[in-house]
Amino acid sequence: QLQLQESGPGLVRPSETLSLTCTVSGGSITGTTYYWGWIRQPPGKGLEWIGAVHYSGSTQYNPALKSRIIILVDRSKNQFSLKLSSVTAADTAVYFCGRENVAGIDYWGQGALVAVSS
Amino acid sequence: DVQMTQSPSSLSASVGDRVTITCRASLGINNYLAWYQQKPANAPKLLISAASTLQSGVPSRFSGSGSGTDFTLTISSLQPEDVATYYCQKYDSVPRTFGPGTKVDI
Numbered sequence: 264q265l266q267l268q269e270s271g272p273g274l275v276r277p278s279e280t281l282s283l284t285c286t287v288s289g290g291s292i293t294g295t296t297y298y299w300g301w302i303r304q305p306p307g308k309g310l311e312w313i314g315a316v317h318y319s320g321s322t323q324y325n326p327a328l329k330s331r332i333i334i335l336v337d338r339s340k341n342q343f344s345l346k347l348s349s350v351t352a353a354d355t356a357v358y359f360c361g362r363e364n365v366a367g368i369d370y371w372g373q374g375a376l377v378a379v380s381s
Numbered sequence: 382d383v384q385m386t387q388s389p390s391s392l393s394a395s396v397g398d399r400v401t402i403t404c405r406a407s408l409g410i411n412n413y414l415a416w417y418q419q420k421p422a423n424a425p426k427l428l429i430s431a432a433s434t435l436q437s438g439v440p441s442r443f444s445g446s447g448s449g450t451d452f453t454l455t456i457s458s459l460q461p462e463d464v465a466t467y468y469c470q471k472y473d474s475v476p477r478t479f480g481p482g483t484k485v486d487i
Contacts, residue, residue, distance in 0.1 A: 300477075309468065309479060309480075309481050310470075323475045326475075327476070359424055359425075363477075366434070367472055368417075369427050371425060371426075374424055
């Protein structure tokens with residue numbers, strides 16, 4: 264059974280960079296038909312698609328966030344990561360990682376709450 | 382970017398009722414639409430892909446329809462465990478935008 268787990272600091276200071284890692288277990292990150300994505304959800308609000316990465320390193324980013332995000336894949340560790348720079352309080356959210364295929368996001372991590380505060 | 386809207390934003394129904402949620406795209410997305418169920422403090426769960434394909438293990442009381450710009454999610458007989466927020470998502474192109482969600486209560 265495929266499992267995804269987010270990890271990283273739960274508190275980030277304004278103007279700094281948010282960094283999260285998603286570890287994939289129970290399967291390989293090198294499936295050709297999959298993208299590995301990040302989605303966030305501010306407290307009490309809806310879902311926002313952030314971006315995704317293919318195991319080849321090819322990325323797809325939300326244009327609204329593109330100038331601030333980098334998503335990387337580490338095949339040796341079966342992980343992928345998110346970096347979001349210049350954060351503000353508006354970036355406070357639960358951050359989910361997920362596996363994207365031609366049908367949508369079929370596997371999700373449990374989510375990691377990241378608060379932006381001084 | 383293509384905008385996604387959902388209606389209603391919330392609804393309350395009785396056990397056994399038929400419930401319909403609508404999702405609309407501002408431009409045509411063929412059938413590249415997914416539906417998710419999110420229960421409080423949980424990650425979303427994929428229910429339906431390609432507008433109408435039920436995912437394995439999802440109860441048959443859930444169904445989806447539509448193509449182009451207008452889509453519906455139907456729960457044929459609402460059960461207590463269906464209390465959740467439901468989101469649609471387009472996945473034809475970037476950004477893979479979600480709808481704002483529909484909260485379903487009993």
